[in-house]
Amino acid sequence: xxxNADQPxxxxxxxxxxxxxxxxxxVMNGRGGISPKTATAVREAAAKLKWVPSATAxxxxxxxxxxxxxxxxxxxxLLATDPYFAVxxxxxxxxxxxxxxxxxxxLMGDDPEAESATYRKLVRERRVDGFLLTESRIGDPRFxxxxxxxxxxxxxxxxxxxxxxxxxxxxDPLRGMLDAARHLLDLGHRRVAYVSGPDDRVHTVQRRExxxxxxxxxxxxxxxxxxxxxxxxxxxxxxxxxxxxxDRPTAIVYANDMMALAGMGAAQRAGIDxxxxxxxxxxxxxxxxAWHYPxxxxxxxxxxxxxxxxxxxxxRLLGEExxxxxxxxxxxxxxxxxxxxxxxxx
Amino acid sequence: xxxNADQPxxxxxxxxxxxxxxxxxxVMNGRGGISPKTATAVREAAAKLKWVPSATAxxxxxxxxxxxxxxxxxxxxLLATDPYFAVxxxxxxxxxxxxxxxxxxxLMGDDPEAESATYRKLVRERRVDGFLLTESRIGDPRFxxxxxxxxxxxxxxxxxxxxxxxxxxxxDPLRGMLDAARHLLDLGHRRVAYVSGPDDRVHTVQRRExxxxxxxxxxxxxxxxxxxxxxxxxxxxxxxxxxxxxDRPTAIVYANDMMALAGMGAAQRAGIDxxxxxxxxxxxxxxxxAWHYPxxxxxxxxxxxxxxxxxxxxxRLLGEExxxxxxxxxxxxxxxxxxxxxxxxx
Numbered sequence: 001x002x003x004n005a006d007q008p009x010x011x012x013x014x015x016x017x018x019x020x021x022x023x024x025x026x027v028m029n030g031r032g033g034i035s036p037k038t039a040t041a042v043r044e045a046a047a048k049l050k051w052v053p054s055a056t057a058x059x060x061x062x063x064x065x066x067x068x069x070x071x072x073x074x075x076x077x078l079l080a081t082d083p084y085f086a087v088x089x090x091x092x093x094x095x096x097x098x099x100x101x102x103x104x105x106x107l108m109g110d111d112p113e114a115e116s117a118t119y120r121k122l123v124r125e126r127r128v129d130g131f132l133l134t135e136s137r138i139g140d141p142r143f144x145x146x147x148x149x150x151x152x153x154x155x156x157x158x159x160x161x162x163x164x165x166x167x168x169x170x171x172d173p174l175r176g177m178l179d180a181a182r183h184l185l186d187l188g189h190r191r192v193a194y195v196s197g198p199d200d201r202v203h204t205v206q207r208r209e210x211x212x213x214x215x216x217x218x219x220x221x222x223x224x225x226x227x228x229x230x231x232x233x234x235x236x237x238x239x240x241x242x243x244x245x246x247d248r249p250t251a252i253v254y255a256n257d258m259m260a261l262a263g264m265g266a267a268q269r270a271g272i273d274x275x276x277x278x279x280x281x282x283x284x285x286x287x288x289x290a291w292h293y294p295x296x297x298x299x300x301x302x303x304x305x306x307x308x309x310x311x312x313x314x315x316r317l318l319g320e321e322x323x324x325x326x327x328x329x330x331x332x333x334x335x336x337x338x339x340x341x342x343x344x345x346x
Numbered sequence: 347x348x349x350n351a352d353q354p355x356x357x358x359x360x361x362x363x364x365x366x367x368x369x370x371x372x373v374m375n376g377r378g379g380i381s382p383k384t385a386t387a388v389r390e391a392a393a394k395l396k397w398v399p400s401a402t403a404x405x406x407x408x409x410x411x412x413x414x415x416x417x418x419x420x421x422x423x424l425l426a427t428d429p430y431f432a433v434x435x436x437x438x439x440x441x442x443x444x445x446x447x448x449x450x451x452x453l454m455g456d457d458p459e460a461e462s463a464t465y466r467k468l469v470r471e472r473r474v475d476g477f478l479l480t481e482s483r484i485g486d487p488r489f490x491x492x493x494x495x496x497x498x499x500x501x502x503x504x505x506x507x508x509x510x511x512x513x514x515x516x517x518d519p520l521r522g523m524l525d526a527a528r529h530l531l532d533l534g535h536r537r538v539a540y541v542s543g544p545d546d547r548v549h550t551v552q553r554r555e556x557x558x559x560x561x562x563x564x565x566x567x568x569x570x571x572x573x574x575x576x577x578x579x580x581x582x583x584x585x586x587x588x589x590x591x592x593d594r595p596t597a598i599v600y601a602n603d604m605m606a607l608a609g610m611g612a613a614q615r616a617g618i619d620x621x622x623x624x625x626x627x628x629x630x631x632x633x634x635x636a637w638h639y640p641x642x643x644x645x646x647x648x649x650x651x652x653x654x655x656x657x658x659x660x661x662r663l664l665g666e667e668x669x670x671x672x673x674x675x676x677x678x679x680x681x682x683x684x685x686x687x688x689x690x691x692x
Contacts, residue, residue, distance in 0.1 A: 065473065067413070067450060086432050093453040100467065102450040104413060107439040121446065127413065232637045262637035269639050288634065291578045291608035293615050 008049035017045035028319060033147075036164065046323040068096060068314060069128035071106045073115045073135075082230060082258050083286050084303065085134070088156060091307025092132060099320065101311075104128050116145055123149045130314050132307075136160055136167075136202040152317035154310045160202050166317065168309040168326055173203070174210045176299030176332030180253055180281050181214035183297070183334055188343040189251040189279060193223040193242050195263065197230045197255040204255065207283070211253060223249065227259070235259035236266040243270055243278075250278060250343040257282035257289050257298055264296070264339065275341035285335050294338030301332045354395035363391035374665055382510060392669040414442060414660060415474035417452045419461045419481075428576055428604050429632050430649065431480070434502060437653025438478060445666065447657075450474050462491055469495045476660050478653075482506055482513075482548040498663035500656045506548050512663065514655040514672055519549070520556045522645030522678030526599055526627050527560035529643075529680055534689040535597040535625060539569040539588050541609065543576045543601040550601065553629070557599060569595065573605070581605035585612040589624075596624060596689040603628035603635050603644055610642070610685065621687035631681050640684030647678045 014021045019038055026034050027042040034042075070092075072085065089103060096103055104127065108114050119142070122128050129152075133142055136157035143165040146153045155167035184192055194211055197204045208224060215222050223242070227234045235254060239262075242249055254260035260282030267278050274280055274294055282289055282298035289296030306329055315321040360367045365384055372380050373388040380388075416438075418431065435449060442449055450473065454460050465488070468474050475498075479488055482503035489511040492499045501513035530538055540557055543550045554570060561568050569588070573580045581600060585608075588595055600606035606628030613624050620626055620640055628635060628644035635642030652675055661667040 066471070067473065069448075083429055083432070086429065089451070090453070093451070097452060097454055102415075102452050102468075102473070104448040104450050105435070105439070106443060106448050107436065108443055122448075125412070127411065127448070232633065236637065258634065258637075261634065265637045265639035265641070287578065288604070288607065291582065291604075291611045292638075293611040295611070 012049055013042065013045045016049065017041040028317070028323070034164070043323045043325065064129050064318075065127055066101050067104045067128045068092070068101055068311065069104045069106065069119075069122050069131045070134070071108070071115060071118050071122075071131070073108060073110050073112070082256065083288070084256060084258075084284050087284075087286065087303040088134065088307035091304030092311040093307075094304070095308045095311035095315065099315065101315070101320075103132075112141065116141070119145055119149065123151050129318055130154075132156065132310050132314060133165075138200050138202055138205070140202075152314060154314045154317070156306050156310045158202055158206070166313060168306055168313055168329060170301050170306065170329045170332050172331035173301070174206060174332070176283070176301065176334050177207050177210040178214050179334035180299055181211050181218075183336060183340065184251050184253070184279065184281070185215070185218050185220065187251075187279065187340060189249075190220050190343065191247055191249045191251075192220060193225065193249040193252045195235060195238050195242075195252060195254045195259060196224060196226050198228060199226050207255070222253075227255065230256055230259065232258050232262035235262040239263035239266040240270065243267060243272060251281070251340070252278065253281040253283075255283055257284045257286040257296060260296055260298070260339075261288065261292060264292075264294075275339050277344065279340040279343070281334075281340060290337070297337045297340040298335055299332055300335050302330050305329050358395055359388065359391045362395065363387040374663070374669070380510075389669045389671065410475050410664075411473055412447050413450045413474045414438070414447055414657065415450045415452065415465075415468050415477045416480070417454070417461060417464050417468075417477070419454055419456050419458070428602065429634070430602060430604075430630050433630075433632065433649040434480065434653035437650030438657040439653075440650070441654045441657035441661065445661065447661070447666075449478075458487065462487070465491055465495065469497050475664055476500075478502065478656050478660060479511075484546055484548055484551070486548075498660060500660045500663070502652050502656045504548055504552070512659060514652055514659055514675060516647050516652065516675045516678050518677035519647070520552060520678065522629075522647065522680050523553050523556040524560050525680035526645055527557050527564075529682060529686065530597050530599070530625065530627070531561070531564050531566065533597075533625065533686060536566050536689065537569075537593055537595045537597075538566060539571065539595040539598045541581060541584050541588075541598060541600045541605060542570060542572045544574060545572050553601070568599075573601065576602055576605065578604050578608035581608040582612040585609035586616065589613060589616055589618060597627070597686070598624065599627040599629075601629055603630045603632040603642060606642055606644070606685075607634065607638060610638075610640075621685050623690060625686040625689070627680075627686060636683070643683045643686040644681055645678055646681050648676050651675050 010021055010024050014024045024042050027039045106118050131153040133153055133155040138160055140160045143163050155165050158169050159165045159167050196208045225238050254263055260280050264274050264280045272278050282296050285298045285300035289298050309327045313326055316323055356367055356370050360370045370388050373385045452464050477499040479499055479501040484506055486506045489509050501511050504515050505511045505513050542554045558568055571584050600609055606626050610620050610626045618624050628642050631644040631646035635644050655673045659672055662669055
């Protein structure tokens with residue numbers, strides 16, 4: 001297929017961006033080793049020229065599986081117990097489905113070796129074109145693995161230690177935690193507990209530190225308890241224990257909505273009114289929280305938009321979509337509903 | 347590769363089952379045109395002989411995608427709003443993941459043409475080895491389509507009008523509805539409402555009819571309202587309307603747990619105590635119901651086992667697993683928790 005002389009070429013993009021052909025190719029193929037600045041310059045140049053890597057893309061497309069892999073290292077009952085992933089997957093489907101792409105899901109327990117083996121196998125057997133990654137981890141080994149395997153991947157979240165892994169994140173991922181601290185302080189809460197998730201996740205540590213520091217700046221030191229799993233049963237047990245303390249908290253913030261709802265149920269079953277005797281705050285703003293009575297105050301992150309943006313970014317890396325800036329994801333923010341009220345000091 | 351003379355062959359299976367080689371092959375490959383009786387005879391003979399269609403299976407396996415398709419004709423936010431599917435998928439993953447199989451998910455709106463096109467494309471492009479089907483429909487067109495496409499598929503649920511489609515179902519899929527009717531009658535409820543899902547699903551109609559007939563046999567005629575979607579918002583609106591009626595119900599049964607929780611929240615927000623002023627019953631026994639306060643009385647169907655049994659049945663049709671009887675799924679049953687109590691006649 002000959003190119004029309006009027007059509008932009010990869011050389012035009014390289015010239016406009018002031019980089020080599022190979023750098024353009026790397027950016028378009030989602031390879032590593034490219035600085036964010038160069039990647040942005042390439043994408044801007046491609047967008048200005050309305051250049052799509054069509055010849056390559058068309059050739060590649062023929063051997064495409066039109067399947068995107070998502071390997072989740074949590075127990076296989078995860079989708080059932082935490083709709084967080086389901087919402088994100090729904091968001092990704094909204095981009096993938098109309099383009100004829102499917103999502104290849106692999107759920108496995110928290111077993112790093114089995115996880116690496118799965119990535120290797122999916123690549124070796126050419127069963128997926130690229131990957132969506134979730135739950136950025138401390139010392140995350142997946143980025144290096146996928147660079148070694150030479151497959152594009154987009155992380156939903158903040159990479160550990162500024163790894164150049166392509167990723168999408170909320171415009172202000174920690175603002176919601178600051179809002180939550182401010183909200184509870186404004187309501188007069190001074191005995192506050194924070195029930196966080198497992199400590200090996202980047203977001204778990206960042207959110208807790210953000211919340212604790214914001215409270216401390218106002219002279220309040222929250223009690224913190226780290227759950228070993230993001231788990232309703234553990235949330236219930238921890239809540240029961242917190243509420244038995246003589247200086248029991250007047251407000252509890254949980255790492256996610258399902259934990260918050262389980263904690264709220266435990267408090268109510270113990271005869272403590274929510275929000276009269278205890279204020280409860282969740283995270284993720286899942287649909288169920290709004291239907292619940294009392295409706296759950298929660299930090300909203302636009303999970304569906306995150307899933308959609310990640311899918312779009314991956315399709316661009318695959319040359320299936322014209323290049324462009326990564327879509328804006330709204331900042332996280334606190335949605336105040338019925339489960340928080342003025343502190344009652346007993 | 348030579349076969350050891352001691353090893354059973356397809357001819358042995360055919361002889362023992364009293365059928366032709368081709369019938370054995372059709373059963374093992376999940377083709378249509380085989381009576382359930384013949385299929386059972388073949389499976390039993392294969393099990394007795396411990397025969398695995400290894401040569402064929404090995405040959406086939408080379409061209410396998412090791413991917414199972416699941417095309418869901420509901421909105422892309424489905425996974426987020428109804429964990430029902432998530433639980434079922436989790437069950438399927440428990441069988442698929444250890445065998446290196448992935449689940450290829452395609453969510454699409456309720457668009458029959460797009461749905462057929464997706465099945466055709468996935469088969470034409472050899473992107474999946476077989477399918478899991480959910481939500482048996484009245485006049486379901488998928489069975490004929492998949493026979494035409496010659497791809498094995500297993501339905502989770504009861505096929506419309508005794509279609510020979512391979513399927514898995516609970517041992518007694520409607521017993522839980524009978525239990526629910528008996529439970530509410532025993533508690534003295536006489537003004538009862540049933541909020542069902544859309545009328546084009548086989549299970550929706552069967553469950554409603556079972557419940558209504560059981561109540562009528564005791565002289566009680568429930569009010570029935572069919573939601574257009576399995577939707578929390580609609581459940582809330584319908585509940586608010588039911589509770590404004592002068593003869594408002596003392597108990598409401600909902601088509602699923604998420605609708606029941608949304609309905610319960612609406613009642614509580616209107617100042618009606620649950621279960622003091624209103625008893626609430628859900629369906630599916632999702633994890634969230636047990637953490638809620640009051641914990642939800644619900645009809646349990648073992649969704650994870652259904653998903654796992656369907657996946658296992660499909661892997662057998664694909665020759666990946668030794669043949670055997672379809673695993674037993676526990677009968678549906680009512681789990682009585684805190685959301686139901688004696689009727690208070692105001």
